[in-house]
Amino acid sequence: MEKLTGIVLAGGLSSRMGKDKGLIQYNGSALIEYSINALKPLCSEIIISSNNTDYSKFGYGVVADEYKMTGPIGGLYSALSASDTDDVIMCPCDMPFVTNEIFEQVLNKKGDSSVAVIESMTHKVYPTLGYFHKSCLPIIKQQIVKGQYKLQLLLKELKAQTILIDDTKALLNFNSPEDLL
Numbered sequence: 001m002e003k004l005t006g007i008v009l010a011g012g013l014s015s016r017m018g019k020d021k022g023l024i025q026y027n028g029s030a031l032i033e034y035s036i037n038a039l040k041p042l043c044s045e046i047i048i049s050s051n052n053t054d055y056s057k058f059g060y061g062v063v064a065d066e067y068k069m070t071g072p073i074g075g076l077y078s079a080l081s082a083s084d085t086d087d088v089i090m091c092p093c094d095m096p097f098v099t100n101e102i103f104e105q106v107l108n109k110k111g112d113s114s115v116a117v118i119e120s121m122t123h124k125v126y127p128t129l130g131y132f133h134k135s136c137l138p139i140i141k142q143q144i145v146k147g148q149y150k151l152q153l154l155l156k157e158l159k160a161q162t163i164l165i166d167d168t169k170a171l172l173n174f175n176s177p178e179d180l181l
Helices: 031-042 053-058 072-082 100-109 134-145 151-157
Strands: 005-009 045-049 061-063 087-092 115-120 125-133 161-165
Touching: 005 031, 005 072, 031 045, 031 053, 031 087, 031 100, 045 072, 053 061, 061 072, 072 087, 072 125, 072 134, 072 151, 087 100, 100 115, 100 125, 100 161, 125 134, 125 151, 134 151
Parallel strands: 005 045, 005 087, 045 061, 115 161
Antiparallel strands: 087 125, 115 125
């Protein structure tokens, strides 16, 4: 795998947080910067998936959802479509402890899978954290058109591989103001 695109999903409604999660400051940096920094060492391109143009201040392409109000599946579809590479690693904008080593593990263990996502030791699957190949686009679009926006259904349809990660701190995500304390 020569070229790799990193996608940061920053298009959520942030209803529990009360404001755009990726732009919230945590320890002196915007939350999204932690995800960008985890992807940067591995990626030739970074795309921010968001309908908020404020993200352009980070110096990367911002891709709006082609299919509005579809959740993360719409962000995945639009960013994967815009990617210059066939191989993509994806991360949500609200995981400040995620590391590039996690993505290296995914890439090293995915084998021939077109989709490989993280699973924690407690068997929680993280559908927005992992590897996707551009060949998945027709199935992703098919799910959106059918109104099936749940990523768990998409992963089943794509026969996604799950990769066990035992770094529980790296998998923490921030959803509410209390998480920032």
